[in-house]
Amino acid sequence: MAGRNSRDRVYRKVPIQFSDRGRADMIFYFSPYIVVLVICAIISAVLAAYVWRRRASPGAVYFILLMACAAEWSLAGALKMVSPDLQAKIICTQLSYLSVVFIGPLWVLFALDYSRHREWITGGKTTLLCIIPLVTLAFVLTNGWHGLVWPQVTLASNAPEATPIYQHGIVYWIHTAYSYALLFLGYCILAITAIRSTGRERLLIMTILACVAAMWAGSMPYAITGAPLVDADLTPVAMTVTGFLLAWLIFQKRLFDIVPVAREKLIASMCDGVIVINDEGLVVEINPAARELTGARDGDIGKPAAEVLKQWPDLSRCCTDGAIGAPAEILMDGQGGPKWLDIRISPLQSAGSGQAGRLIVMRDITELRRRGEELKRSHESLQAEMWERKKAEEQIRHSLQEKEVLLKEIHHRVKNNLQIISSLLSLQAGTSSKESAAAFTESQNRIRSMALIHEKLYQSSNLSRIDFGGYVSGLMSHLVKSYAPGPGISVDIDIEDIALDIDLAIPCGLIINELASNSLKYAFKDGRQGNILIRMEKTGSLYTLTVGDDGVGLPRILDFRDSPSLGLQLVNTLVDQLEGTIELGQDTGTTFKITFKEITHKEMREPG
Structure with missing residues (x-):
């Protein structure tokens, strides 16, 4: 009893009695730890609802499911603590396994999604991850028939408010080993991503890993011994601490703020290359078209943009230091030959935090430039041809002017010559008979009619x-x-x-x-x-x-x-x-x- 009394001093359990006429009294027990579990459930539910608005972000969907499981686990733990008898406590424990069995798979899926390894998340692989949890859940719900999960369950003392102690069976150990293996696998995935990252991205991932380590530390004693250290399972407490830390990441460090803003503008099937860089210069996203243009890989996400694009100094300088809104064209000399890229940089805004990064859109304009060069050459050739034609026209015009002057001179001389002939006929008529003079006059008039034509021609602008x-x-x-x-x-x-x-x-x-x-x-x-x-x-x-x-x-x-x-x-x-x-x-x-x-x-x- 001494041990129980000491625990009573620690948790100060207070019996609460409810009476109803014609019925036996029902006794429930209250502990401050119940409040902690309820608060944990509320925090987990609020976080899940908040992140739901950012569910397009990497890891957001699986984070929501983890928080939902944490909320259900905490509520089941609180119900277990207020339950008046052993059977009710066992039922509450079975209810908590509706969430417990899926923590490991969800954690691995979260790690894969957050570290941008979505190609590994397929329906078949997800089903394989959930086979052991589903089988375990079936054994937990039917433990009363076979005892493979808990062969024996006893109370820590004879008092009805005492904490139950579970003896672990083979199915429990299989599930526990499997769950911790998945937790370790997800931990390693995020740790590798953190090593490849720098700055704030690394801090975020390291904080997540610290949260997981805290949860492990809280759940390890109970998972191994089946008996709590302080009259209760501390795993929900560890999850509460984890919830607070994740809340700090979400509200203070914008865990799910940067990528959704980029995702709203990014379409993976775009023909144009798209690179998203956060405010610390880290590559947050890079679509297939951009990977094809730059030779980048999925594993480059989270690395500094300068490192990912180090093979292309001009592109790196433009993406990291280029003026936002100002278009730029750069030349990339790749294996497939020189490529011209049109670069457009747009700011990414994060609610309440100002600029959260930049969106770089790259378009291959090599063919457009080639056609532009051909058009330029054609234009230059046409200009040269027009200049030659203009020069030829000037020569022709000059020649025509010379010929016009010559024709006028010819008409003038013909007219003068005809006039001389007419004068000679007039002189001859003066020394001839009257009849001959008349003939000479007629000839003069005929010559005059022709001379007048030549006179009109050389006086006219139209020859x-x-x-x-x-x-x-x-x-x-x-x-x-x-x-x-x-x-x-x-x-x-x-x-x-x-x-x-x-x-x-x-x-x-x-x-x-x-x-x-x-x-x-x-x-x-x-x-x-x-x-x-x-x-x-x-x-x-x-x-x-x-x-x-x-x-x-x-x-x-x-x-x-x-x-x-x-x-x-x-x-x-x-x-x-x-x-x-x-x-x-x-x-x-x-x-x-x-x-x-x-x-x-x-x-x-x-x-x-």
Whole structure:
């Protein structure tokens, strides 16, 4: 009894009696340790609910399940302590094994997930991990039939509030060895991750390992002896301490804050490479595309970015020291040949903690750069070609200017030469008879009609065509002055805006010269007054030239196509040269109508 009394002084168990009419009294026992267990359950439940919002983080899901198991284990322990008899205590112990058997597997899964070895977590491997726990749970729930878990359970004393002492069977030892082996395996996984990490990441993992060590220390005596050191199983107490330490990691050190922020932006199947670096320069995440670009491995997670990317100094410098938001392009000379990467750096914000790291997105723009270089070369080649073409155009323009000057000079000289010929004919006419002088005058007028064309051409900006209306006006002014008809003779010129090349202008000018000269000489004799009409129209490619007068007209018996007159013979010859037709109208005076198409010099018929 002395031993029990000393324990009573330590835990100060107080019996609480509940009475009900017509029923036997039910006695429960209270201990301050029950409060500790209830607090542990509450803390574990709160932590599980808090981390649930960050369940996308590595290890978060398995941490939630561990906290749920801790809460259930603590509540079962509290119920065991208030239970009034041995059978009730055994039932509470069996209930606690609903959580106890899964602590080991969940711890290993947590370690694998948190250390970024998710490829090892498969459905088949998880099932294998849970086979022994499930079999153990089945033996625990049916222990009363076989006693393979606890062959014997006794109380530490005869008092009903005494703590039960369990004698361990073969199934218990198998489960215990298996659970501690899994705890040790998870411990080793995290320890290796801590060795590979630096700074705050290492501190976080070492703190987690310290929590696990505390839980081991608390549970080891009871697991081995089956009897508690101080009248109770200290494992829930150790789990309470572990809960407080984990709470410190979660709320103060942001255990699950950094990675979820990155996970929200990171898609593992992205074609672009993505690297997440925390505020201490450690690689938190790296997707497959980034591993392919940089040659990094899954095991590089948790290492300093400068170490992971040491093979690429420019990339390392850009990722760790590059300006946030400023795009950059770097060249990587890898085994597959040079690669150009477009680097974009974005800040990662953590709630209440400011910047929590940086998100680096890398895009392979090698092909884009290659096409850009090709486009640049094409552009330079095109510019060179355009410069050569411009140079050639300048040469052609200069040559054309020279030819234009030359043509003007030629037209000017032809006109002067024709003028000289006309002057010679005029001199010859002065020494000839009246009849010969008239012939010389007609020749002068013909020469003048051709010289006037050359004069118009070298005075015009267009050396290939002349304004035919202006030309005819000048020609008729000369003819009127030359023949000096009476004051009652008028000239009506009706020519549309027509420009003719020299091949058409010369024959048309000679035709007008001949017919208008005839009208001035013969249509208005004896002081007769009248009008001379010259009209030209164009319809499509067809020209119509009309030259007429309202004078006395030609004799009816005269065949103008077979006339002895040199002028009419010349007119018919020129019409044939134009491949046109000529018609004579004698209703009022004399009217010649010539129709022809626009033809080139090569197409023009040679005079026969």
